[in-house]
Amino acid sequence: KEEDFSGQKLRTLPSSLLDKGKDLVKVDLQRNRLRQVNGIAHLWNLVELNLSRNELVEFPLEIKDLGNLVKLYMNQNSIKIIPEEIFPSLKKLQFLKINTNRLTKLPSDLNRCQSLVYLNLSNNSLKDLQPLVGLRRLKELYVENNQLVELPRALFRASALAVLKVNGNALPEEVCAGGLKDLQSFYSMLDDSSCSVCTLKTMFLGATMAGKSTLCRSLREGEPVPVAEADRTVGIEICEVDQDGVRFLYWDFAGQEEYYITHHVFITPQAFVILAVDLSSFREKVGFWINNIQLKVPNSVVLLVGTHVDQCEVEGEMMKKKNDIQEKVQQMLLDRRESLQQQRKNLEELEDVSLFSEQMREIQRLEEYVLDLIPIDCTKSEDIVWLQNHIKDLVSDKETFPFMEQTLPQCYQQVESTIHELVSDGDVPRHIMNHDDLLEYLQNKHSELDHEKMRLILQYLHRIGIIMWYMEIPDLKDMVFIKPSFLISLFKLQAIVRHDLVSVLGSISSRELKSENALQVHRSRWINDFKSRATLSNVAIRILVRKELQQSGIDDQEMIEEIVGTKKKTGNLLTLVQHFDVCLPTKQNAPLNPEAQEFSPNRKWEASSPVVYDLEGGCLFPSGLTNNNQVQDQWGQDNLEDINVQVYFSPEIPHGFFHLVIRICSLYSTYWIGQNQCLFSCGSKRVLLREHLTEDGDQFIEIRGKNSDLQKMWDVIKVVMMRLARLVQQWRGLYQFVHSPCKQRGCSEYFEWRDWQDWLDQSGSEKFNVSEEKMTCRNGHTRRTELLFPVS
Numbered sequence: 001k002e003e004d005f006s007g008q009k010l011r012t013l014p015s016s017l018l019d020k021g022k023d024l025v026k027v028d029l030q031r032n033r034l035r036q037v038n039g040i041a042h043l044w045n046l047v048e049l050n051l052s053r054n055e056l057v058e059f060p061l062e063i064k065d066l067g068n069l070v071k072l073y074m075n076q077n078s079i080k081i082i083p084e085e086i087f088p089s090l091k092k093l094q095f096l097k098i099n100t101n102r103l104t105k106l107p108s109d110l111n112r113c114q115s116l117v118y119l120n121l122s123n124n125s126l127k128d129l130q131p132l133v134g135l136r137r138l139k140e141l142y143v144e145n146n147q148l149v150e151l152p153r154a155l156f157r158a159s160a161l162a163v164l165k166v167n168g169n170a171l172p173e174e175v176c177a178g179g180l181k182d183l184q185s186f187y188s189m190l191d192d193s194s195c196s197v198c199t200l201k202t203m204f205l206g207a208t209m210a211g212k213s214t215l216c217r218s219l220r221e222g223e224p225v226p227v228a229e230a231d232r233t234v235g236i237e238i239c240e241v242d243q244d245g246v247r248f249l250y251w252d253f254a255g256q257e258e259y260y261i262t263h264h265v266f267i268t269p270q271a272f273v274i275l276a277v278d279l280s281s282f283r284e285k286v287g288f289w290i291n292n293i294q295l296k297v298p299n300s301v302v303l304l305v306g307t308h309v310d311q312c313e314v315e316g317e318m319m320k321k322k323n324d325i326q327e328k329v330q331q332m333l334l335d336r337r338e339s340l341q342q343q344r345k346n347l348e349e350l351e352d353v354s355l356f357s358e359q360m361r362e363i364q365r366l367e368e369y370v371l372d373l374i375p376i377d378c379t380k381s382e383d384i385v386w387l388q389n390h391i392k393d394l395v396s397d398k399e400t401f402p403f404m405e406q407t408l409p410q411c412y413q414q415v416e417s418t419i420h421e422l423v424s425d426g427d428v429p430r431h432i433m434n435h436d437d438l439l440e441y442l443q444n445k446h447s448e449l450d451h452e453k454m455r456l457i458l459q460y461l462h463r464i465g466i467i468m469w470y471m472e473i474p475d476l477k478d479m480v481f482i483k484p485s486f487l488i489s490l491f492k493l494q495a496i497v498r499h500d501l502v503s504v505l506g507s508i509s510s511r512e513l514k515s516e517n518a519l520q521v522h523r524s525r526w527i528n529d530f531k532s533r534a535t536l537s538n539v540a541i542r543i544l545v546r547k548e549l550q551q552s553g554i555d556d557q558e559m560i561e562e563i564v565g566t567k568k569k570t571g572n573l574l575t576l577v578q579h580f581d582v583c584l585p586t587k588q589n590a591p592l593n594p595e596a597q598e599f600s601p602n603r604k605w606e607a608s609s610p611v612v613y614d615l616e617g618g619c620l621f622p623s624g625l626t627n628n629n630q631v632q633d634q635w636g637q638d639n640l641e642d643i644n645v646q647v648y649f650s651p652e653i654p655h656g657f658f659h660l661v662i663r664i665c666s667l668y669s670t671y672w673i674g675q676n677q678c679l680f681s682c683g684s685k686r687v688l689l690r691e692h693l694t695e696d697g698d699q700f701i702e703i704r705g706k707n708s709d710l711q712k713m714w715d716v717i718k719v720v721m722m723r724l725a726r727l728v729q730q731w732r733g734l735y736q737f738v739h740s741p742c743k744q745r746g747c748s749e750y751f752e753w754r755d756w757q758d759w760l761d762q763s764g765s766e767k768f769n770v771s772e773e774k775m776t777c778r779n780g781h782t783r784r785t786e787l788l789f790p791v792s
């Protein structure tokens with residue numbers, strides 16, 4: 001009664017299948033090359049049909065005759081249109097997957113398929129979901145990554161709907177992420193009254209001393225504002241400028257290398273980037289910046305602004321430099337486009353192209369937008385005014401900035417004004433407010449907004465940077481930074497993210513040491529630990545932060561304690577930087593206590609003198625590590641029988657990416673970290689992550705496991721790859737390939753992983769698509785498959 005014809009390169013339905021006629025209830029035809037399924041109507045008793053990952057362009061009309069169908073898989077084809085009059089006949093159909101196709105429109109009678117409970121329409125190009133209104137039993141609906149600008153209100157009134165996923169559409173991000181309830185709240189607010197707003201987050205990026213702060217402040221004032229060299233940006237500075245109906249939120253990023261690792265947190269999609277380039281200097285790495293931006297936010301608009309024109313001494317130097325940079329940028333973009341095209345072509349040439357439809361979509365989505373370089377002299381009024389006008393013209397172009405205008409409920413603005421009033425009234429001296437207090441205050445003024453609605457508004461205000469509220473961090477969710485500049489200045493205060501840390505540590509006075517019961521010897525150890533192991537004791541962090549807070553005039557002890565933390569409780573600030581992966585918590589290993597009382601069941605066990613375990617933890621700053629010695633010592637030699645998976649990144653591994661990868665290791669209790677390697681133990685298994693970077697070559701991260709129990713090792717590798725994949729989602733311009741290298745010494749061949757994304761997707765029903773017992777590489781070396789692939 002069941003037939004499995006999957007993965008057989010079929011182009012038509014075989015007669016051996018069709019002959020079975022009414023006897024069949026379930027057929028699996030996934031991973032073939034079917035463009036039509038003529039004859040399928042013979043199988044009129046079918047209850048489940050899987051046609052996913054084929055080459056269907058048209059939805060087969062004959063499916064209409066399969067009136068007993070309960071489950072239908074049509075995902076990962078190239079279907080463009082579904083004709084009318086199919087779904088009304090499928091009276092029993094409960095489950096339909098038609099995600100990852102090319103649908104632009106749904107048949108208007110889809111809502112007559114009244115048994116539907118599960119419907120997946122993600123990854124298409126749908127603009128309208130009206131045909132879904134009236135599906136009374138629908139419980140789960142997936143419409144992620146389409147082109148929806150609006151959702152029919154009646155959809156939410158369907159009482160059965162319990163899951164609705166709409167990420168990746170032109171709807172406010174936080175609303176989509178929140179799911180059904182939030183969508184309901186949002187639309188009910190929108191129904192009350194709406195307005196359209198133009199907000200543009202503008203980020204100033206570029207090398208240190210390039211003139212970012214000068215540009216930012218001068219554009220804000222409309223005239224040159226000199227910035228003293230001593231007044232370098234630390235962390236990020238934010239300000240707001242209203243110009244001709246457009247609200248610019250300027251984010252001025254610090255250019256020093258120490259801060260790059262915090263950038264990824266604040267660089268958000270749909271932004272305008274002003275990339276400052278010092279034309280009088282020869283150290284500019286424009287390519288580095290553009291690459292970073294492209295990898296993280298491929299759809300942002302980048303304007304290159306060349307500064308210091310007045311300091312280009314030799315005549316013609318400026319033009320030469322400008323042309324040179326522009327040429328290089330053009331070449332870089334061209335290379336990138338070509339490499340994307342090549343990747344696409346490679347995929348298209350593969351035998352079973354349907355397997356790669358998800359990847360193809362990803363590649364097509366990537367595009368870049370870099371505008372010509374504008375040379376200016378930041379000390380000249382007319383240049384600043386000219387740039388201001390130029391930006392004004394640019395942003396008024398809807399093609400360049402399609403995302404700028406959004407329709408939002410009117411109450412969003414009202415709540416924002418209330419918060420501004422609150423801050424300017426000076427009612428709250430602290431810039432930080434307890435979440436419940438803030439909510440109470442706001443609800444007093446806006447009684448029509450319930451908790452849920454207010455939360456959505458606060459989330460929106462957080463996204464655009466008006467307030468900062470990290471509701472996803474348990475330790476911080478009760479706290480709202482109603483003045484984000486304060487948070488940034490905390491980062492600035494954050495004694496620990498700074499370029500001159502060693503000298504700051506050296507300047508800690510005896511009195512300051514005493515406040516934490518520390519001695520001079522401790523101070524020396526902190527300096528040594530930081531220099532040699534990139535680790536800083538929590539005690540030192542507390543001293544530095546307290547000092548900075550006091551220096552900036554904050555004397556509220558309760559608040560200082562909350563931010564700084566105590567021996568028992570981590571301060572807010574540390575929680576924050578750890579959450580942002582700027583540093584990792586480390587435990588200083590306490591030596592085993594030989595006096596410790598042995599544990600035996602049923603006998604009361606008492607801890608030995610707690611003093612032995614009272615060594616305080618610290619923070620590790622991966623960016624400060626300079627070698628891999630410790631990791632190497634622990635790992636020993638590579639072994640030919642190690643499990644070895646290579647995850648390639650195209651076009652390259654982003655700057656600072658490996659520091660985030662390290663985080664994966666730190667989730668296991670025993671781990672060692674080096675400059676570009678990290679190692680962890682999970683039970684008896686050891687797994688090494690190693691970054692391979694060459695300027696011109698392929699860049700990849702190697703995951704290597706010492707071969708103990710194979711199945712268990714693959715399980716651990718799967719966890720690592722899942723975390724890696726989740727991390728990569730933050731770099732929308734990044735593309736991954738996975739290989740297992742041939743295990744023969746000296747052989748450069750490899751085995752390509754195909755279905756690894758499905759393998760990682762725990763909800764995916766498909767298994768890993770390798771069935772042979774042994775695999776042979778192109779050079780003829782044979783190995784057992786389970787050493788190369790996680791065969792289930």
Ligand SMILES: Nc1nc2c(ncn2[C@@H]2O[C@H](COP(=O)(O)OP(=O)(O)OP(=O)(O)O)[C@@H](O)[C@H]2O)c(=O)[nH]1
Binds near residue numbers: 206213215231254307
């Ligand atoms: N003569 C001249 N000086 C400029 C120009 N642009 C910036 N400067 C000066 O260059 C120095 C560095 O400028 P900043 O704006 O602080 O540079 P930044 O990129 O913000 O630097 P970081 O904060 O370290 O990242 C300051 O002293 C500016 O006054 C320019 O076009 N001409």
